[in-house]
Amino acid sequence: MRTGYSVETVRAAERALMARLPEGALMQRAAAGLAAACADLLGRRVYGARVVLLVGSGDNGGDALYAGARLARRGAxxxxVLLAPDRAHAGGLRALRAAGGRVVASSAAADALRRAHLVVDGIVGIGGRGGLRPEAETLVAAAREGGAPVVAVDLPSGVDADGGEVRGAAVRADATVTFGTYKPGLLVDPAREHAGALRLVDIGLGPHLPAEPDVEALQHADVAGFLPLPDAESDKYRRGVVGVVAGSARYPGAAVLAVAGALSGGAGAVRYAGPAVEAVIARFPETLVTAGPPSKAGRVQAWVVGPGLGDGAEARQALEDVLASGVPVLVDADGLRLLDPRALRARTAQTVLTPHAGEAAALLGRSREEAESARLSSVRALAERFGVTVLLKGSTTLVAEGPAPVRVNPTGTPWLATAGSGDVLSGLVGSLLAAGLPGRDAASVGAYLHGLAARALGPAPITSLAVADELRKVWLDVTNG
Incomplete structure (x- = not known):
């Protein structure tokens, strides 16, 4: 599992570790890891390669200078380029010059950047706030004109380490070498898009970090441990039955797609209650169906309600019927627009909301732009306000529940931005709920498998039904390691 810690937590861990080490040892550890990553990017061309360091006044400018000294000793x-010459790290600067490196005058900086084989971004560290200043922005633009790979030191300059926000111009790195632990902004868009390939350098912070991180990202082994597996005594009812309330005369396909996701999610059976019975049975004859209200459908262990439901009186009644049940409920799409927060507060069983940015913005009373640019704070605010599990869909899918670390899904792909993919996800997560997973785990595992299925279809246009069909294969891939 990948974990990320806030700037405040990282700073405290660094202070605790530095108190046990000789002066400067921690920076040397970071510089060694950074230099090794730069050498890997340069391949066999370290000797004679042109490396340009963009150096700010903070410690990560010092990291860049010491790493540059190591590369210079190997013949690079x-x-x-010193953005604040009077405040550059003195020890790092001495080391660079002693190794044969040089300082470039500001008048020659742009030309050096355009001719570089590698550029190291050491402008601003994890304590930076806001976008790049104009001088730095001009230098970064010159580096991009040259086309050399850009390596960010700890975090791309101009992005927010804690929230993943980008409030102005920022470095768009090809790779980021981060020290000690991941920072939340490296895992969450829009900042994640600026980080490129991530490389974590162990500098010994582990024993000084708290057990519970601020964010975490599941990996294959974690997901495999959560997946519900039948045993010799299982039957379809013991494995769990998920109820699906979706679709309408206008959107019958939403019911089909939600059922498709549910059938691939680990529950033993799927009950469908709604007006799209014929469409559902035609595609999935194993579905148990009823045209009556959800409360008359038969026993279920969890409900999915909302995809393609519409906003009429019948839709409202169906949502009220489901929320009045004593089993876990997932609410999506039209269900979110019809939602009465008072009904959520009255529930004792788990509730999972799965909004996209627009729906999250409406629930929070924010603009869509605000919800998208501050995804971490948005998902936390939703979970806290409604006392539920929230899966915030988007370029980075996030799952929040109470004080627990926010889970960041690493498997998504832009190709999932297609009609009906959210319906499949809802059915999948609902099925995991019915199979017995708690809300946070069901949402996290569902998002992981959903993204993995889309990736497995390749970097090309996909359909939502194809994603549902692929879920069985990625389930096997995950369980087989």
Whole structure:
């Protein structure tokens, strides 16, 4: 599992570790890891390669200078552009010059950047706030004109380490070498898009970090441990039955897609209650169906309500019927627009909401732009306000529940931005709920498998039904390691 910690927590861990180490040892550890990553990017061309360091006034400018000194000792031609010459790290600067590196005058900086084989971004560290200043923005633009790979030190300059926000111009790195632990912004869009490939350098912070991180990202082994598996005594009812309330005369396909996701989610059976019975049975004859209200459908262990439901009186009644049940409920799409927060507060069983950014913005009374640019704070605010599990869909899918670490899904792909993919996800997560997973785990595992299925279809246009069909294969891939 990947874990991320806030700037405040990282700073406290660094202080505790530095108190046990000789002065400067921690920075040397970071510089060694950074230099190794830069050498890997340069491949066999370290000797004679032109490396340009963009150096700010903070400690990560010092990391860049010491790493540059190591590369210079291996024969690279290393030049440093000092954005604050009077406040550059003195020890790092001495080390660079002693190794044969040089400082480039500001008048020659743009030309050096355009001719570089590698550029190291050491402008602003994890304590930075807001976008790049104009001088730095001009230098970063020159680096991009040259086309050399850009390696960010700890975090791309101009992005927010804690929230993943980008409030102005920022470095768009090809790779980011981060130290000690991941920072939340490296895992969450829009900042994640600026980080490129991530490389974590162990500098010994582990024993000084708290057990519970601020964010975490599941990996294959974690997901495999959550997946519900039948045993010799299982039957379809013991494995769990998920009820699906979706679709309408206008959107019968939403019911089909939600059922498709549910059938691939680990529950033993799927009950469908709604007006799209014929469409559902035609595609999935194993579905147990009823045209009556959800409360008359028969026993279920969890409900999915909302995809394609519409906003009429029958839809409202169906939602009220489901929320009045004593089993876990997932609410999506039209169900979110019809939702009465008072009904959520009255529930004792788990509730999972699965909004996209627009729906989250409406629930929070924010603009869509605000919800998208501050995804971490948005998902936390939703979970806290309604006392539920929230799966916030989007370029980075996030899952929040109470004080627990926010889970960041690493498997998504832009190709999932297609009609009906959210319906499949809802059915999948609902089925995991019915199979016995708690809300946070069901949402996290469902998002992981959903993204993995889309990726397995390749970097090309996909359909939502194809994603549902692929879920069985990725389930096997995950369980087989």
């Amino acid at each position: 031609g290393v030049s440093a």
